[in-house]
Amino acid sequence: MADTYDLIVLGSGPGGYVGAIRAAQLGLKVAIVERERLGGICLNWGCIPTKALLRSSEIYHYMSNAASYGLTVEKAGVDLAAVVKRSRGVADQLNNGVKGLMKKHKITVYEGVGKLTAKGKLTVTGDKPAELEAPHIILATGARARELPFAKADGERIWTYRHAMTPKEMPTKLLVIGSGAIGCEFASFYSDMGAEVTIVEMLDQMLPVEDHEVAAFVTKAFGKQGMKILTGTGVSKIDASKSGVKATIKAKDGKETVEDFSHVIVAVGIVPNIEGIGLDTLKIGQDQRNHIKVDSYGKTNVEGIWAIGDVVAGPWLAHKAMHEGVIAAEAIAAALGKYDGHLHENRTDNIAGCTYSRPQVASVGLTEKKAKEAGVEIKVGKFPFIGNGKAIALGEAEGFVKTIFDAKTGELIGAHMVGAEVTELIQGYVVGRQLETTEAELIGTIFPHPTLSEMMHESVLASEGRPLHI
Known part of the structure; x- marks a missing residue:
């Protein structure tokens, strides 16, 4: 006899576990199926542990350049095994955190490989096989690294x-x-x-x-x-x-x-994890790159089957997957009569991209080139890190902030940054775009001093030819 739920989520990455939590918050009986580790690639092998590695290399960089801060460091070195151990420890801690969240929200976790067998039905194979049923199923199976045919990964070289x-x-x-x-x-x-x-x-x-x-x-x-x-x-x-x-x-x-x-x-690049999950059984639609086709709420062409995250079209980012999980969960709850709030569609043009290299890179909206190709008359403002007191004090005076506005309406249509901590700064512009903020409103906003965020203000001022500190 099958175990029955309101919602089954296949895959426990950022999109899967967040979608499961939101559904549980709305009163749904939820199950989640995971073949490896709760948290998926991002938490275990991607976003989080890589940032732990990068933090170690950043600190080593500062240690190696301690003299420029008036400090002395003797015999700075790298213990690669210890660096990796710290990174894996961070991943383990967060994996345990997701386990705790599943218990808190009374979400049943099935460890094994899940496969759609019919509409509303999914089998789990593994140490504890199970048959599951639910009127709604979210596919959140993620993706894996794309390999080159002449360069198959061997883990050695x-x-x-x-x-x-x-x-x-x-x-x-x-x-x-x-x-x-x-x-x-x-x-x-x-x-x-x-x-x-x-x-x-x-x-x-x-x-x-x-x-x-x-x-x-x-x-x-x-x-x-x-x-x-x-x-x-x-x-x-x-x-x-x-x-x-x-x-x-x-x-x-x-x-x-x-x-x-x-x-x-x-x-x-990446390849979606679609093999063996039963897409052919229900004839679930896919695009030319084998990603599952969905509408702006995550619905596939099959009633009751949803898909989110890296298994659908990009951008392939954890925060996009989380947002999609919430959108799908609320739409499912509404369909089951358990949510009467506003349902909002996914807007990929308001998703920030972040690269945590040295220097960091962050952006949202259109690039200058894309804006011009779209035929938009634009105004561009740019402000360098060297003009910011906090950046100079930090010893991080290289980089810039660039903003792009519609010259006719004042709409912020793109923001692009490179330099220290820009992955934290970009959210200010994301919020601005979400609230449909104009250039005039940003100009009238007071930014705290001394902060790196002042460069965001100065970039907007520069689009009007009136920056204060260059």
């Missing part, structure tokens, strides 16, 4: 992000294929920890989704740190051995060179 997070040894000469957020973060980490790093990007700009000025700044900053950046360049062959890797690198002009590296990190 060729790594995905999971291998890079728990290295058995410190790379001496590292090749990073792909310059998106994941590639840049690991390049930054290993460079700061002492590795010689080369980044290869097929497109003409590293950090391809970011504003061109931000990308150019990061390229220059990474170069100053000793990294080698090759854009418009590809890798056509990888030969790994016990002692290292030979990579065939193809330049823009077609010329190929062979270079030696100790390790390779492949960071060329």
Whole structure:
């Protein structure tokens, strides 16, 4: 006999567990199915543990440059095993936290592999097999690293992000294929920890989704740190051995060179985890990249089946997945007559992107190029870190804040930042866009002094040609 629920969530990543919690808050009887560890990739192998690693490399960077702060540090060094142990400890702590949240909200957890067998039915296979039924099922199975056919990850010399997070040894000469957020973060980490790093990007700009000025700044900053950046360049062959890797690198002009590296990190995107979950059984629609098709509430083409997070279209970010989980949970509760609040649709144009490299990168809305391509008449403001007292006092005077406004309406249509702590600052502009704030309202807002956030104000003032501190 099947166990019955109001909602079953397949996958316990950020979207899955948050959606389950919101549904439980609204009075639904909820079950969640997870094949590995509660919290999914983000909590266990992605967002959180990588930030723990980056924090260690950041502190090591400051220790190595202590003299510039009037301090003396003797024999600063790296204990890679201890760095990794701390990162895994952080992940374990948060994993236990999610377990506690499941108990608090009386959400039943099934450990095993879940598969749709019919509408409203799902089987769990594992140590404790189970048959589950519910009128609504959320698919939140996430994604995994995309591999290159000629560079299959072996965990020894060729790594995905999971291998890079728990290295058995410190790379001496590292090749990073792909310059998106994941590639840049690991390049930054290993460079700061002492590795010689080369980044290869097929497109003409590293950090391809970011504003061109931000990308150019990061390229220059990474170069100053000793990294080698090759854009418009590809890798056509990888030969790994016990002692290292030979990579065939193809330049823009077609010329190929062979270079030696100790390790390779492949960071060329993701693949949705759709295999074996029963999509074909119910004929659930997918797009050309195999992501599940959904509407703005997370509904698939099959009644009662929903999908959220990395298994649907991008941007593939944890905070987007969490928001989608809440949206879907509220819509499901409304369908069951247990929620009469406002249902809001997902707006991907208001989702911030963050890269936690050194320097950090953060953005929301349209880039200058995209705004112009859309035919929008724009006003652009820009303010450098060097003009901000707090940035100078922190010893972090490199970077800038850039804002883009509709010249006719004053609407904030894009914000782009590079420099220290911009991943914390960006939310101010996200809130502004959510509230449909105009340039005039931001100009009339008082920002505390001394803070990095003052640069946000100055950038807006600069769009009117009236910055105060440059």
